[in-house]
Amino acid sequence: xxxxxxIVALLVAAVAECSAQERIEAxxxxxxxxxxxxxxxxxxxxxxxETGEIIKRVTELTVIDDKALAKEFIExxxxxxxxxxxxxxxxxxxxxxxxxVWSDPKRIYRLDTNxxxxxxxxxxxxxxx
Amino acid sequence: xxxLHYIESLVEKFLEGRTTNTExxxxxEWFATADVPEEWSDLKAMFAWYAAGMPEQKAPAKPKPRxxxxxxxxxxxxxxxxxxxxxxxxxxxxxxxxxxxxxIYEGSYIVEAGVRYDDIEVIEDDIEDLFxxxxxxxxxxxxxIAWADTNF
Numbered sequence: 001x002x003x004x005x006x007i008v009a010l011l012v013a014a015v016a017e018c019s020a021q022e023r024i025e026a027x028x029x030x031x032x033x034x035x036x037x038x039x040x041x042x043x044x045x046x047x048x049x050e051t052g053e054i055i056k057r058v059t060e061l062t063v064i065d066d067k068a069l070a071k072e073f074i075e076x077x078x079x080x081x082x083x084x085x086x087x088x089x090x091x092x093x094x095x096x097x098x099x100x101v102w103s104d105p106k107r108i109y110r111l112d113t114n115x116x117x118x119x120x121x122x123x124x125x126x127x128x129x
Numbered sequence: 130x131x132x133l134h135y136i137e138s139l140v141e142k143f144l145e146g147r148t149t150n151t152e153x154x155x156x157x158e159w160f161a162t163a164d165v166p167e168e169w170s171d172l173k174a175m176f177a178w179y180a181a182g183m184p185e186q187k188a189p190a191k192p193k194p195r196x197x198x199x200x201x202x203x204x205x206x207x208x209x210x211x212x213x214x215x216x217x218x219x220x221x222x223x224x225x226x227x228x229x230x231x232x233i234y235e236g237s238y239i240v241e242a243g244v245r246y247d248d249i250e251v252i253e254d255d256i257e258d259l260f261x262x263x264x265x266x267x268x269x270x271x272x273x274i275a276w277a278d279t280n281f
Contacts, residue, residue: 044256045236052231058263
């Protein structure tokens with residue numbers, strides 16, 4: 001039940017998310033719930049030791065051998081290019097690397113595609129350490 | 130919005146790690162005192178655990194044996210002796226208030242081949258590796274921000 005509520009929470013949050021990076025966020029959350037890609041997912045939360053308040057959340061999704069998904073992520077990142085506060089893009093043969101930053105709270109997104117390996121990375125900093 | 134919907138939205142925020150301390154306390158209190166729907170019983174247990182400061186494991190309830198006067202006397206004497214030792218050993222004679230501490234990585238998890246791992250002791254190294262990578266990426270992002278500030 002807890003898992004179901006968590007999945008529902010992610011779905012609702014994906015729909016409700018109206019911040020600038022919403023396309024990437026929505027895609028990331030969709031794939032966080034899916035096992036069909038055989039992805040590796042890491043979600044790291046750092047809390048204030050004394051208050052328990054979340055300081056930082058880092059999500060890393062790794063996908064192997066899924067060109068369609070890689071294309072979806074590339075399109076999602078490109079679609080958000082104009083909304084990012086800072087944007088850096090590098091394309092070299094099979095390598096395509098994007099780093100995008102939004103502020104308030106500070107959110108850093110990175111897309112790293114290298115042949116069949118795609119890594120999507122999200123870092124949200126709620127409080128500077 | 131009725132109360133259940135409101136609580137549901139707070140739970141969503143909590144799972145996303147976006148709740149404030151006040152909202153988290155509100156959740157702990159509501160789940161501890163309200164008539165929680167059956168399907169939320171797991172959440173009730175989870176929030177009770179958070180409210181208790183995320184103890185490593187629950188201590189089993191043990192029946193308390195009745196104390197004899199003789200035993201009470203020995204406990205009182207031992208307590209007084211411990212207190213005296215603490216007072217003598219503390220350089221300034223002041224005792225620090227006990228601070229409750231949280232596990233800084235609580236809420237972290239890993240999914241590999243469809244299997245979720247959330248035992249912090251087991252995944253701690255992976256979590257620290259990810260934070261180390263995150264720090265490098267943040268440094269690069271900060272350089273980008275500084276460059277953009279300078280050039281635009």
